[in-house]
Amino acid sequence: MNKPPQWIFRPLLLLSVVQATNSELLVTLNNPPSSTVRGHYETSYHGNRYRAFYEIPYASPPIGPLRYKEPVPAKPWNGVKGHPGPITMCPQDPLLNNTINVGTEDCLILNVYTPAKPSAKKLPVLLWIHGGGFIAGSNFFVWGLALGRYDPRYLIDEDIVIVTANYRLGPLGFLTTTDGVIPVNLGLKDQRLAIYWVKDNIELFGGDPNNIVLAGESAGAASVGYHLIATYKDLPIEGAILVSGSALCPWSYQTKARENAFELARTLDSTFKSNRSEDLLKLLQSATVQQIMQSTGYRHSQGGQTFNGALPLAWVPTIEQGDHFFSLPQTDAIDNGKFKKIPLLMGFNEEDAINPIITGNYVQKSLAWDEHPDWMLFENIKISSENKKELARKLKALYTNTSFKEDVPSVIKVVTDSVIAMPVIRFAESASKHAPVYMFMTSQTFMKHPVPGIEGVGHGEDMYYYWFNELITLTPNFEPTRTRFVKMISNFVKYKKPIPDAETRELFDNITWPEVKPGNISYITVGSEATEVRNDPRNYSKVKKLLDSYLEKPVTVYL
Numbered sequence: 001m002n003k004p005p006q007w008i009f010r011p012l013l014l015l016s017v018v019q020a021t022n023s024e025l026l027v028t029l030n031n032p033p034s035s036t037v038r039g040h041y042e043t044s045y046h047g048n049r050y051r052a053f054y055e056i057p058y059a060s061p062p063i064g065p066l067r068y069k070e071p072v073p074a075k076p077w078n079g080v081k082g083h084p085g086p087i088t089m090c091p092q093d094p095l096l097n098n099t100i101n102v103g104t105e106d107c108l109i110l111n112v113y114t115p116a117k118p119s120a121k122k123l124p125v126l127l128w129i130h131g132g133g134f135i136a137g138s139n140f141f142v143w144g145l146a147l148g149r150y151d152p153r154y155l156i157d158e159d160i161v162i163v164t165a166n167y168r169l170g171p172l173g174f175l176t177t178t179d180g181v182i183p184v185n186l187g188l189k190d191q192r193l194a195i196y197w198v199k200d201n202i203e204l205f206g207g208d209p210n211n212i213v214l215a216g217e218s219a220g221a222a223s224v225g226y227h228l229i230a231t232y233k234d235l236p237i238e239g240a241i242l243v244s245g246s247a248l249c250p251w252s253y254q255t256k257a258r259e260n261a262f263e264l265a266r267t268l269d270s271t272f273k274s275n276r277s278e279d280l281l282k283l284l285q286s287a288t289v290q291q292i293m294q295s296t297g298y299r300h301s302q303g304g305q306t307f308n309g310a311l312p313l314a315w316v317p318t319i320e321q322g323d324h325f326f327s328l329p330q331t332d333a334i335d336n337g338k339f340k341k342i343p344l345l346m347g348f349n350e351e352d353a354i355n356p357i358i359t360g361n362y363v364q365k366s367l368a369w370d371e372h373p374d375w376m377l378f379e380n381i382k383i384s385s386e387n388k389k390e391l392a393r394k395l396k397a398l399y400t401n402t403s404f405k406e407d408v409p410s411v412i413k414v415v416t417d418s419v420i421a422m423p424v425i426r427f428a429e430s431a432s433k434h435a436p437v438y439m440f441m442t443s444q445t446f447m448k449h450p451v452p453g454i455e456g457v458g459h460g461e462d463m464y465y466y467w468f469n470e471l472i473t474l475t476p477n478f479e480p481t482r483t484r485f486v487k488m489i490s491n492f493v494k495y496k497k498p499i500p501d502a503e504t505r506e507l508f509d510n511i512t513w514p515e516v517k518p519g520n521i522s523y524i525t526v527g528s529e530a531t532e533v534r535n536d537p538r539n540y541s542k543v544k545k546l547l548d549s550y551l552e553k554p555v556t557v558y559l
């Protein structure tokens with residue numbers, strides 16, 4: 001993973017030859033002013049030429065005194081940036097293995113892909129926030145799947161402009177002292193700066209600055225959810241897409257942020273005894289990135305087995321007192337309409353947790369959870385420990401009549417629901433009180449999953465249908481799914497409706513896609529089989545009834 005495979009570079013290198021003099025390939029930005037980037041031509045899935053601009057800095061390098069500080073816009077530069085070259089990833093944990101260090105601290109860049117002809121009508125914009133559990137991934141590589149990239153060549157044929165942005169990850173993006181010394185949610189603030197960059201500059205690439213849709217998958221979707229409930233007022237987006245994640249996901253919220261920060265410091269330097277934020281900042285600004293990355297300890301800190309999921313995540317967003325990213329508990333914000341009320345497209349996969357990245361060791365879990373059913377529930381849900389045991393017992397009965405050991409597929413179902421599906425559905429239902437929400441479930445898989453007795457579409461698999469991947473061959477039986485995904489997403493970007501006209505409707509077997517309503521969660525299936533309209537995904541109403549009678553208010557994370 002230190003050295004990406006050769007094929008990654010092939011399309012870039014081939015296309016960088018002899019096109020440099022074409023004037024539409026040079027763009028001088030509005031912000032920072034007088035700063036020029038150079039693009040390259042690439043070829044879409046259907047053979048159309050589009051322009052790709054790589055590695056545009058949208059922030060000053062978050063290094064030296066700017067490490068652990070809010071991102072500041074990039075300073076004007078001389079010369080020309082935007083060459084395809086080394087691929088910049090923020091420092092991260094490579095595929096759950098911290099024995100190798102991957103990434104560069106100076107990583108706040110974005111890529112722009114545009115099919116626009118100069119001077120034509122401005123095109124709608126898709127701004128993509130990548131997933132990777134807030135500890136991995138980049139705007140170029142898809143992490144957690146077979147190595148692939150966010151390759152826009154399917155979506156670009158639909159005449160939308162696409163932007164993908166990096167943001168600080170792990171302990172560089174989400175460690176905080178919570179008192180402003182090391183501000184809260186730096187990684188989300190990087191994303192926010194990228195949104196403003198798009199607003200300021202995208203017209204120069206043929207994009208419409210008044211028609212930006214923010215989208216993401218997994219931790220990217222959780223991020224989008226946080227931007228929606230953020231307390232800053234001028235978020236310049238017109239719609240949002242959240243796939244397999246929301247701001248109610250229990251893994252996307254840390255409740256012990258300050259403790260986590262000081263614990264890292266003591267791991268980094270065993271002589272560090274201070275409890276002053278300024279001392280912590282000084283220590284961390286003088287350490288190397290490698291020292292910080294190797295001191296995270298998150299794999300051990302929450303006692304692996306008790307954790308529902310594969311990764312006990314410490315370095316994730318948290319509520320911010322005072323300096324305003326988001327300051328209300330999540331459900332209070334959404335239920336009471338204190339969020340950006342714009343159309344939403346939300347989805348999940350038929351069995352997200354069948355992907356081992358999500359589930360971890362399900363056999364070990366089945367044994368542990370029979371012994372301790374309350375280990376099914378995340379540590380940071382709001383509930384007393386007594387009630388937690390009772391809730392866990394009742395919850396278990398919704399999934400299995402026997403034991404997890406004898407009924408391992410039920411473990412997968414619990415993880416799918418608690419890690420992805422329920423937080424997504426609950427967010428959708430709340431938001432639907434105030435804004436249009438369309439929901440879908442990806443229903444076609446092309447992978448052989450290792451868990452006997454259960455099938456379904458695992459976490460991240462949806463992305464193969466709308467991001468091109470050189471490593472995967474989509475055989476003709478996947479073509480309807482691919483087409484449906486590409487149309488659904490691009491239509492939503494353009495019209496804020498996934499099915500805007502009769503022609504698209506026919507592609508979805510003439511169904512009418514009902515919006516989600518409180519108390520009546522409708523969704524459609526997206527696969528190669530006939531599209532179906534269904535209600536009450538994942539037996540949500542039963543699970544909700546149980547959870548709502550136990551969870552304490554305000555609800556920050558769901559299950």
Ligand SMILES: *[C@@H]1O[C@H](CO)[C@@H](O)[C@H](O)[C@H]1NC(C)=O
Binds near residue numbers: 098099100
């Ligand atoms: C971590 O990566 C190293 C180097 O590639 C490899 O030797 C080792 O087996 C990996 N460990 C795990 C737990 O995957």
Ligand SMILES: *[C@@H]1O[C@H](CO)[C@@H](O)[C@H](O)[C@H]1NC(C)=O
Binds near residue numbers: 275276
């Ligand atoms: C820091 O430690 C001092 C001395 O042990 C203690 O008085 C103080 O309350 C602590 N402050 C915080 C914020 O924990």
Ligand SMILES: *[C@@H]1O[C@H](CO)[C@@H](O)[C@H](O)[C@H]1NC(C)=O
Binds near residue numbers: 398
């Ligand atoms: C439990 O057993 C009953 C009777 O065999 C069956 O109808 C029901 O679907 C089972 N429930 C679960 C959650 O497996």
Ligand SMILES: *[C@@H]1O[C@H](CO)[C@@H](O)[C@H](O)[C@H]1NC(C)=O
Binds near residue numbers: 506
């Ligand atoms: C959808 O409706 C159109 C127009 O009424 C009709 O021609 C077409 O056969 C229908 N397609 C399907 C799959 O039902």
Ligand SMILES: *[C@@H]1O[C@H](CO)[C@@H](O)[C@H](O)[C@H]1NC(C)=O
Binds near residue numbers: 514520522535
């Ligand atoms: C729920 O929504 C579906 C689709 O719009 C509708 O057919 C159904 O009647 C609704 N159910 C209730 C109980 O309102």
Ligand SMILES: *[C@@H]1O[C@H](CO)[C@@H](O)[C@H](O)[C@H]1NC(C)=O
Binds near residue numbers: 413
């Ligand atoms: C919902 O509950 C029914 C009946 O208990 C069960 O057959 C079905 O598999 C459940 N659906 C999911 C997605 O777990």
